[in-house]
Structures are given as C-alpha cells and as structure tokens.
Amino acid sequence: MIKEGCLENIDEVYGYHNIPNFDEGDIRCIEGAFFAAVTIVKITIKGKGGHGSSPHKIRDPITAAAMVHTALNSIKSRNIDSSENIVFTICNIKSGDTYNVFPDSAFMQGTIRSYNKVTLERMKNRIRTIVESLAEGFECTADVEMIDAYPPIINHKEPAQHVTRLAKKWFGEKHFSTDELPMTASEDFSYFLLEKPGAFFALGTMKVGKQLMTLHTSTYDYNDDLIPSCAYFFTRIVEDRLGFQVVPEF
Numbered sequence: 001m002i003k004e005g006c007l008e009n010i011d012e013v014y015g016y017h018n019i020p021n022f023d024e025g026d027i028r029c030i031e032g033a034f035f036a037a038v039t040i041v042k043i044t045i046k047g048k049g050g051h052g053s054s055p056h057k058i059r060d061p062i063t064a065a066a067m068v069h070t071a072l073n074s075i076k077s078r079n080i081d082s083s084e085n086i087v088f089t090i091c092n093i094k095s096g097d098t099y100n101v102f103p104d105s106a107f108m109q110g111t112i113r114s115y116n117k118v119t120l121e122r123m124k125n126r127i128r129t130i131v132e133s134l135a136e137g138f139e140c141t142a143d144v145e146m147i148d149a150y151p152p153i154i155n156h157k158e159p160a161q162h163v164t165r166l167a168k169k170w171f172g173e174k175h176f177s178t179d180e181l182p183m184t185a186s187e188d189f190s191y192f193l194l195e196k197p198g199a200f201f202a203l204g205t206m207k208v209g210k211q212l213m214t215l216h217t218s219t220y221d222y223n224d225d226l227i228p229s230c231a232y233f234f235t236r237i238v239e240d241r242l243g244f245q246v247v248p249e250f
Contacts, residue, residue, distance in 0.1 A: 001154070002191060002192070002195060004011075007195050007196055010195070010196055011152070011197075011241075012159055012196060012197050012198050012202075012241060013189075013193065013196045013198030014050065014159065014163070014198055014199055014201075014234070014237050015187075015189040015192070015198070015201075016200065016201050016203050016230060016234075017035075017155065017185070017187060017200070017202055017203070018202075018203050018204075018205045018222065018223070018230075019183075019202040019203065019204055019205065019215075019221075020206045020211065020212060020213055020215060020220070020223070021180075021204075021206065021214065021216055022180075022202060022203075022204025022205070022206060023155050023204045023208065024176075024177050024205060024208060024225070025169055025171065025175055025204060025205045025226070025229060026171075026176070026177060026201075026202075026203070026204035026206050026207060026221060027163070027167040027176050027201055027203055027204070027233070028174060028176070028177050028178060028179065028180070028181055028201065028202040028204070029155065029160055029163045029164055029167065029178070029181075029199060029201040029202070030155065030160065030181040030182065030235050031155055031156075031160040031161070032154060032155060032157075033146070033154055033155075033159050033181050033182040034124045034152075034153045034154070034155050034158075034181060034199075034200050035152060035182065035184075035186050035187050035190065035200065036085075036087070036113035036115055036151035036152050036153075036181055036182065036183070036184045036185065036186055037113070037114050037115065037120065037149075037150060037151050037152040037186065037190075038111055038112070038113055038149045038150050038175075038186035039093070039111065039113075039120065039124070039146055039147065039148050040109070040110075040146070040147040040149055041088075041090075041109060041110050041111065041112060041127060041144070041145075042107075042108075042109045042144070042145040042146075042147075043065075043068065043107070043108045043109065043127075043131055043142065043143070043144050043145075044105055044107050044142065044143040045061040045064045045068065045106045045131075045135050045140050045141075045142050045232045046061060046105045046135075046139070046140055046141045046142070046143070047059035047060055047061035047064065047103075047104060047105065047106075047139070047140040048104060049061075049087055049101065049102045049104040050101075050102050050103060051066070051100065051102070051191055052099070052100040052101060052102060052221050053100070053137045055102070056155070058102045058194045059138070059139045059140050060093060060102060060138065060140075061102075061103060061105050061106040061136060061138075061140050062095050062096065062103070062106050062219075062226075064106070064126075064134060064135050064137075064140045064145075065093065065095060065106035065108060067134050067138065068108075068130065068134050068135065068142075069090055069093065069108065069128045070079055070092065071134055072088065072127060072130060072131075073107065075088060075127065075130070075135050075148075076088060076123075076170055077125060078134065079114040079122065079123075079126050080119060080122060080123065081119075084119045085114075085182070085184070086092050086111075086112065086113065086114045086115075086119050086123060087089045087111075087112070087113040087114075087115070087184045088110065088111070088112045088123060088127075089110050089111055089131060090108050090109070090110035091109065091111065092107075092108060092109045092110070093106070093108040094108075095107065095108070098099070101214075106122055112124070112146075113183065113184035113185075113186065115154070115230055123144050123242065124172070127144065127146070128146075131208070133143050134144065148171050149186070150186045150187065150188050150190050151166070151190045151191070151194065152186075152190060152242075153189060153190040153193060153200050154190070155184075155193070155197045155199040155200060155225065156193065156195060156197040156198060156199060158197065159197055159198045159199035160199040162199070162240065162241065163177065163199045163201050163237070164236065165174075165195060165199070165242055166236055166237060167201070169236075170232070170233060170236050171233070177209055183202075185213075185215075187200065203226060203229070203230055203233075205222065205223035205226050206223075207223060207225075209213065215240035218223065221235050235242050
C-alpha cells in the first residue's frame with residue numbers, strides 16, 4: 001500500500017486495535033513503544049528414524065527437540081537483562097505419526113516479541129547456539145530460520161498526546177488509561193508510523209460481566225456494539241486535526 005502511494009499527501013496517521021482484555025469503551029494510548037516487533041522462529045531437528053523397539057539404533061530427534069524446548073525457556077531468565085521487555089514462545093511442535101516409529105525429524109516454531117534491536121539480536125544468537133549445540137549433543141543436526149516480520153509500533157509524541165486529550169474529552173477521564181502498555185502484540189500499522197507521524201491506540205471491547213474471550217482463540221467474538229464508538233472517536237480526531245466539525249455535540 002505504501003509503495004503504491006497510500007501515504008502521499010498524508011500529514012498524520014491514526015489507527016486502533018480492539019482489545020477484549022480491556023473494559024468496553026476504554027481507550028488506551030501511550031507515547032513511544034505501543035506494540036512490539038515480531039520475529040518468526042522456525043526450528044527443524046534432523047535425526048535418523050527407526051523402530052521404537054530399538055532406540056539405540058537411531059538418532060532421536062524428539063528427545064533432542066524436547067531438550068531444546070526446555071533450554072530455550074532459560075534464555076530470558078539467564079541471558080537477557082530483566083529490565084528488557086521481550087517475549088519468546090514456542091507455539092507449535094510436531095514430530096512423528098504413529099506410536100512405534102521414530103521419525104527422522106522434529107519441527108517447532110514460535111515468535112519473539114521485542115522493542116530493542118540489540119536485545120533481539122542477543123535473543124536470536126542464543127536461540128541459534130542452544131539449538132545447534134544441543135542437537136549435536138544428541139547426534140542430530142538443526143536448521144534454524146528466523147524471519148523479522150513487522151517492526152515495533154512506536155507512537156509519535158504529539159499524535160499520542162492528541163489521542164490522549166481527545167479520549168479524555170469525548171469518553172471521559174475514567175475511560176482513558178495507559179495501564180498494561182506497551183503490549184507485546186504486533187501490527188503492520190507500524191510501517192505507516194515509520195513513514196508519517198501518528199499514533200495507534202487500543203479500544204477495550206470486553207462487555208462488563210461477560211466472560212473474557214481473547215484474540216486469536218476459537219471463542220473470540222468481536223463486540224459489534226463498539227463499532228459506532230470507534231467511528232465516533234475517529235471522527236473527533238479528524239475534526240480536531242483538520243479544525244472543523246462533522247458530528248454535532250450532544
């Protein structure tokens with residue numbers, strides 16, 4: 001979109017993400033880091049399969065992968081400064097197809113969420129070292145692929161201040177907060193903020209008294225009642241930044 005000119009003649013950009021963890025109608029915004037950068041991590045442990053009755057004749061990728069997974073969880077607690085906000089999670093592991101056959105390989109993949117490039121590189125180096133050395137220790141080999149996807153969302157100072165001011169004005173002080181920010185979610189809106197000044201904010205969508213249904217789950221259900229509220233707030237941002245009135249006060 002940017003390459004095709006969507007930001008031509010644009011002075012400022014504003015966006016939002018619904019957050020069902022926050023109460024319905026709450027707006028949250030902060031200057032600086034808001035959402036994290038995301039790096040995709042793919043790990044393949046290669047061994048030599050065989051029959052489950054003869055583990056001494058194979059090179060077991062499952063045990064190697066299990067040890068790798070355990071060791072990877074030590075990186076944040078032992079190799080990264082505790083003041084750094086970084087998350088690394090393995091969310092998918094797959095190996096083998098039946099109960100009595102060792103497979104030739106094991107695969108796992110996950111995600112790093114970070115704000116600091118130096119810390120990210122430290123994390124990536126430790127992942128590669130741990131995976132390759134442990135695989136070798138179990139007579140296996142390893143392939144590690146790390147793909148830097150979206151950069152972090154970094155809100156510009158003045159636009160974030162505009163969102164804060166307008167949220168308090170039109171939604172009330174009690175509905176604005178900076179609690180639980182920054183978050184380690186990621187968004188491609190970050191590319192817009194690399195090109196233009198702007199801000200990204202969160203709109204709470206959790207109905208009072210209802211069970212929390214988080215994003216990216218099979219139970220997630222967007223709160224459609226918040227569509228008018230968000231459209232209303234975007235209209236107020238446009239009015240403020242362009243200096244005219246679209247929606248009458250009521």
